[in-house]
Amino acid sequence: MLKTPELAMSRTNEVTTVCNGKKEVWDDYEEAKAYFLELMMSTDGEEHDRAECVYIQLMHGLDECSDDD
Template identity: 65%
Template sequence: MLRIPELAMPRTRKVTTVYNSKKEVWNDREKAQDFFLRQMMTAEGEERDRAECIYIQLVHGLDKCED
């Protein structure tokens, strides 16, 4: 469970993701959400679960999202 309520977190546009041990810095949160939503829709199994985990963290406003 998160210590800070999601609504209280700042909604910055810059976000860092770690997906399949690959770190990537996004300058636009919406582009990152779009990418991981597409990954969720096209992948299967464990790969889909990882993308879903990051997508949920992005939606909740976290600045660093990891699978």
Template identity: 75%
Template sequence: MLSIPELAMPKSNTVTTVYNGIREVWTDYEQAKAYYLELMMTTDGEERDRAECVYIQLLHGLDECSDE
């Protein structure tokens, strides 16, 4: 048995996003969240919906986030 529960262990700091068919690997999770929050706030229509979809997945801590 592990001495530290798995949930208490730090998760990987990398995340992969797929936005408009472009796959990007981020080494800083917080930087990815900040980018998609700003993108969501500065666009409208379908682009905003796509950015919001990725941002919400980032908030939930997924390792791979997509706009689909």
């Protein structure tokens, strides 16, 4: 039987992110996670919060991640 994290993980390696109105399609899930982690660690305030929101969704394995609440 599948465990919960396996169910949440994307079946493809492609992910779409929307952060601060900018939409990007990534071919590599790990590259997207690394980018948003770096962005989150190097910014503060609202930009940090936006990057953190997308990063958390990426960590949960979503195919589409957005900074909208």
